Amino acid sequence: MARFYGIGVGPGDPELLTIKAARILESIDVLLLPESQKGNNNIAYEIAAEHINPEAKLISVEFPMVTDTEIINKSGKLAAEVVERYVREGKNTAFITLGDPSVYSTYNYIVKHLSADIEIETVPGITSFCAAAARVNRSLAEGDEILSIIPATSTKRLMEMALDVTHSVVFMKVYNQKDKVLKLLEEYEMEDSSVLVKRCGFEDCSVHYDLKEALSGDKQYLSIVLSRKES
Numbered sequence: 001m002a003r004f005y006g007i008g009v010g011p012g013d014p015e016l017l018t019i020k021a022a023r024i025l026e027s028i029d030v031l032l033l034p035e036s037q038k039g040n041n042n043i044a045y046e047i048a049a050e051h052i053n054p055e056a057k058l059i060s061v062e063f064p065m066v067t068d069t070e071i072i073n074k075s076g077k078l079a080a081e082v083v084e085r086y087v088r089e090g091k092n093t094a095f096i097t098l099g100d101p102s103v104y105s106t107y108n109y110i111v112k113h114l115s116a117d118i119e120i121e122t123v124p125g126i127t128s129f130c131a132a133a134a135r136v137n138r139s140l141a142e143g144d145e146i147l148s149i150i151p152a153t154s155t156k157r158l159m160e161m162a163l164d165v166t167h168s169v170v171f172m173k174v175y176n177q178k179d180k181v182l183k184l185l186e187e188y189e190m191e192d193s194s195v196l197v198k199r200c201g202f203e204d205c206s207v208h209y210d211l212k213e214a215l216s217g218d219k220q221y222l223s224i225v226l227s228r229k230e231s
């Protein structure tokens, strides 16, 4: 039977796509591409383009950029129906996603709607936060330190609960959350150890140590902040 593959294509640099991901994409029959409502979200495709079987059927599946899980679930269900149709026809079908498929990816909304008999293979990718740490030659955690991955879209209370116990932190989805992130960094005296990495892995990647300046007016969705408590 054919399979459904969820493939992480890494953070942006095509050289950070795994050999396994490239091998599977080279012979894939059907490829689902996540698109936001604005139709501007083919970043994963651009990263993996040179490895994708030129004969593959490309299908855009809409995943609006919203936080309402009901809406995302609906998109996941529709995408799962497409996957099931092609896999049952004997076509190896893949969904590609930025970074790793297990980290805030819409991939999971497809998987949970698939019938139990559909064979699934998840191919890990390099996460944005590992790539960002590499970009600034920084370690994320050492020894028995606790590392927290915090979506800046979370509530201030939950973020504070995580920050109370953590040594090192990654803030993801900082786009549009500038005030919340800056306030927390100040509250926990983490400003001096913070770095913002925009479009990590892309040619126009930039690194910023003055977060106040770099985050004001920031319109970059692919932005991530690494920070740690000074010991």
Ligand SMILES: C[S@@+](CC[C@H](N)C(=O)[O-])C[C@H]1O[C@@H](n2cnc3c(N)ncnc32)[C@H](O)[C@@H]1O
Pocket: 011, 012, 097, 098, 099, 100, 101, 102, 103, 104, 105, 126, 127, 128, 129, 171, 172, 173, 174, 175, 197, 198, 199, 200, 201, 202, 221, 222, 223, 224
């Ligand atoms: C929906 S999450 C996807 C995470 C992805 N699955 C991963 O493994 O990194 C999107 C968030 O990841 C972060 N991100 C993803 N790619 C990035 C990149 N190349 N540079 C900086 N941040 C990135 C940003 O914080 C962005 O708002």
